[in-house]
Amino acid sequence: MHDGRKIKVGVLGATGTVGQRFVVLLADHPFFVLHALGASQRSAGKTYALAVTWKQTRPIPAVVRDVAVHECSPEFFSDCEVVFSGLDADVAGPIGVFPCLAPLFAANAPLEERFRSADFAVFSNAKNHRRDPNVPLIVPLVNPRHLSMVHQQRALHSPPLQKGFIVTNANCSTTGVVVPLAALEKAFGPIESCMVTTMQAISGAGYPGLPSMDIIDNVVPYISGEEEKMEWETLKILGGITEGDDGRKEFDMHAKQPLRVSASCNRVPVIEGHTECVSVRFARRPPPSPQQVREALLGFTSDAWTLSCPSAPRHTIFVHEEADRPQPRLDRDYQAGAGVSVGRVRQCRVLDIKFVVLANNVAIGAATSSVLNAELAVCKGLI
Numbered sequence: 001m002h003d004g005r006k007i008k009v010g011v012l013g014a015t016g017t018v019g020q021r022f023v024v025l026l027a028d029h030p031f032f033v034l035h036a037l038g039a040s041q042r043s044a045g046k047t048y049a050l051a052v053t054w055k056q057t058r059p060i061p062a063v064v065r066d067v068a069v070h071e072c073s074p075e076f077f078s079d080c081e082v083v084f085s086g087l088d089a090d091v092a093g094p095i096g097v098f099p100c101l102a103p104l105f106a107a108n109a110p111l112e113e114r115f116r117s118a119d120f121a122v123f124s125n126a127k128n129h130r131r132d133p134n135v136p137l138i139v140p141l142v143n144p145r146h147l148s149m150v151h152q153q154r155a156l157h158s159p160p161l162q163k164g165f166i167v168t169n170a171n172c173s174t175t176g177v178v179v180p181l182a183a184l185e186k187a188f189g190p191i192e193s194c195m196v197t198t199m200q201a202i203s204g205a206g207y208p209g210l211p212s213m214d215i216i217d218n219v220v221p222y223i224s225g226e227e228e229k230m231e232w233e234t235l236k237i238l239g240g241i242t243e244g245d246d247g248r249k250e251f252d253m254h255a256k257q258p259l260r261v262s263a264s265c266n267r268v269p270v271i272e273g274h275t276e277c278v279s280v281r282f283a284r285r286p287p288p289s290p291q292q293v294r295e296a297l298l299g300f301t302s303d304a305w306t307l308s309c310p311s312a313p314r315h316t317i318f319v320h321e322e323a324d325r326p327q328p329r330l331d332r333d334y335q336a337g338a339g340v341s342v343g344r345v346r347q348c349r350v351l352d353i354k355f356v357v358l359a360n361n362v363a364i365g366a367a368t369s370s371v372l373n374a375e376l377a378v379c380k381g382l383i
């Protein structure tokens, strides 16, 4: 439980698309106080107002305007207990190298690992650590129970850590789809198959993102690595944790009831908000009706809300009755971007049920997820 003390936090990649959202969310937060900002060498030494290309609808918060931006090195964040990372994947961490190898290259270790080794709690948006067997991949509205893996991560680190850990959030499209899938599995038992086609906003690629000549009047039917991420991450998030005879814990990847996910990812000329068309087949026969599915989605409450996390949406999933909703421009700010919107729940002639989901890729798909994960870690006594 939060003891009322404000915890000093820093933001890595504070000038980027996700970093700016962190700054907005943390400028006035009941648990956290924004204390340090980091970005690349290009930005270091400048005030935040000079370093950033501010793209938010509200002005730069006064508390950070004149704060100096530092390089992302632990010594500049020494008063902080927590860092939120909106770093590019090529500097956040290695790909395919597990943290147990970090000491082998500690001097030049990727940035998030340097912060963890220096005993910071790191909440990451980058893809690098999502497949790590000791790193929880958490969508805060779905699987906060996976935070328990942090104890093993600390114990297996060399040397073992007292406070440090890395927790990642999911890919922004994965986040949108797993929220309704979790609600449906909770109500009706395992889902066997899921087909999902995404229409992803351009802000998902960071700023400045795709050249306007490539995306205006166009759809790009390929986003590198995205389909594999959705197909794999969904299993880690919706699966459980098993414990071997030696006490070692493992993510079970939904093994008790195998789940097949097929994703097709497209970039569309929308600024913010990923729309996804989803079809599912349940293990249970007969499957639930569209009306039962609507009721289950509407009635779903997250543990983050039950634990009174300040950023948790009161209503996790809004279910539209109108035939032409959800739409990104109208619905991306539902519950300040922390909730997801579902519509067009209907029978599928190939699988069982199909629907459309919309999630704000920079809010619940990125910064809001990290902040909620940190709130959950506070509520569970991990910070």
Ligand SMILES: NC(=O)c1ccc[n+]([C@@H]2O[C@H](COP(=O)([O-])OP(=O)(O)OC[C@H]3O[C@@H](n4cnc5c(N)ncnc54)[C@H](OP(=O)(O)O)[C@@H]3O)[C@@H](O)[C@H]2O)c1
Pocket: 012, 013, 014, 015, 016, 017, 018, 019, 038, 039, 040, 041, 042, 043, 044, 072, 085, 086, 087, 088, 089, 091, 092, 125, 126, 127, 170, 171, 172, 203, 204, 205, 206, 207, 361, 362, 365, 366
């Ligand atoms: N955008 C989304 O919707 C979204 C959703 C989920 C996850 N993500 C993930 O979140 C991360 C950030 O994405 P973004 O869209 O915010 O990217 P972005 O707009 O390109 O911002 C990248 C940030 O990283 C900093 N940076 C770059 N190189 C650095 C270095 N060598 N050392 C320190 N800092 C460095 C940049 O600082 P400078 O300004 O100084 O260059 C900037 O602050 C990525 O890993 C992305 O995959 C993004």
